[in-house]
Amino acid sequence: MSCHENSVTTVDLLMLPLGAAQLGGAERSIAELAIQLRRSGKQILMLVDRALEPTPYGQMLASEAIPVVWVDWHPDRGYLANIREAWRVFRKYRAPLIHFNMGWRKKLWLMPLVAKLANPQARLIATARGLPDSHHKLPRSYYFGFIPSLRLWLWRDRFNGWVWGRLLTRAVSVNRDDTPKRLPADYYFPAQRIHVIQNGLPKRNVPFSAAEKQALRTCADLPDDALFILYAGRLTEDKGVDVLLQALSTLPAHYHLVLIGEGDKKPLLQALAIQLGLDVRSHFLGFQPNPRDWMAACDIVAVPSVDDEGLARVVLEALGERACIVATDITGIAEIYDNNVQGLLIPPKDASALAAALRRLGEDAALRQQFANAAGILFDQKYVVERVRDQYLALYAEVLSESKNGS
Missing domain, CATH: 3.40.50.2000 (Glycogen Phosphorylase B;)
Structure with a gap:
């Protein structure tokens, strides 16, 4: 200078x-x-x-x-x-x-x-x-x-x-x-x-440890047997969080949703969760400074956006953490990874399709690991x-x- x-x-x-x-x-x-x-x-x-x-x-x-x-x-x-x-x-x-x-x-x-x-x-x-x-x-x-x-x-x-x-x-x-x-x-x-x-x-240099993952599960007050679904992003209308809550309401009781982020729809989404009987299974944690840590700790990252994206950063972050991903098949997401290879793609605004995808992954730990491994390889090849x-x-x-x- x-x-x-x-x-x-x-x-x-x-x-x-x-x-x-x-x-x-x-x-x-x-x-x-x-x-x-x-x-x-x-x-x-x-x-x-x-x-x-x-x-x-x-x-x-x-x-x-x-x-x-x-x-x-x-x-x-x-x-x-x-x-x-x-x-x-x-x-x-x-x-x-x-x-x-x-x-x-x-x-x-x-x-x-x-x-x-x-x-x-x-x-x-x-x-x-x-x-x-x-x-x-x-x-x-x-x-x-x-x-x-x-x-x-x-x-x-x-x-x-x-x-x-x-x-x-x-x-x-x-x-x-x-x-x-x-x-x-x-x-x-x-x-x-x-x-x-x-x-x-940036690529994570030091793997997130099992103890660190357990600490975040404890922070979110998740039961030991919980299937940990993560939503990370703004709580706004275009992000489709209401669809995710509707999908969760049809899934077994051990499926839990942790939401990190803030937004103008947060009070309405919290009220919807209570209305759907999800007050114990939905955990609104607000802003978290290290969302990628939560992705490394969860079982599934859900990205239910309903409006087109530029290139969804949250999906790239999930790939980088070798997370298993379910996301909507929209512009800015569909081009990032291949359906049934690094994760699942489902239609936007379709709670039934989202619930089916979450159930499929929740019932198949080997498939989750397969997608997670493929996600990490893709990230290293294209998105560092x-x-x-x-x-x-x-x-x-x-x-x-x-x-x-x-x-």
Whole structure:
């Protein structure tokens, strides 16, 4: 990192996990990538949304000697206030490469626009870790019952995507089956600038011991004979936790569900659990700092999401912990692993299918172990974070080479 006389700080790479309302998988993924890049010798500076300041995010980065600058960007601030903050940041902090998390929150498109105006020579890259709902899946209203509405509210998202497409040298999709198709179709994004680099995660160096697993079972107050099903994630409508509770209510009494995470639907889900007679078999433990430990300790990880994902981090985490997985067959999950090889895939919003899958695995410990072993092999082959780092380093080198050649 170098500082010029006019207090401009120059690094190899600026990384911006902006647009986060809370600390989630997208923010963790870019931080883990930054850590790997830092260890490979890159000078990194993180420009981080101040909304993440109360979380452990800054400490996570500081522990790897990655400096953090908190940015006062917010969608509820005025356009001029956000532009001023962006101009201040991008005039003071410079790099030949600026790497964003591509976001769709209101006014976020101002950040790459100002970045390019303040640093015309910089090359902009963004990782698309998720898109708004597919336009063709959204309901359409009609005037007088038969005249299709213009759906003008879609044009804000389309404008956002169009701005990103005009400014970015490359866009990286974390999935191969959805974003590379929808960015051009829905947002007029140049298809030739889209690359696919699936997410990766750090590999656990020391196996989780039997004693540690038992300690978590005890923490969750599970009976000794409990079949331990884990849900790890937000307790929101799109995650399908209500379907999981309905499935659990049809299973034998020794099937227990541990839920780690918070969300706006938590009170309703707790009430549903009581209504279904699951108050003893459902264990709402709230936020847990190390969800992968719980995955290593459980018998089955359930991922009942009902809406498409970017690339479901919780599934990658489960693979990395050699857990047995049941997940819904949706975009962002189905491409991660093969049905009946590393786990089971079932239709979304289908409590009967989910219950049948859980029962099948619950009754067959050998099958659970078979899937878990295959999951670990797949993770080692495809989803370790070092693979992701190497692919980004190659992409950065390609972009900088084009810059030097004037293309």
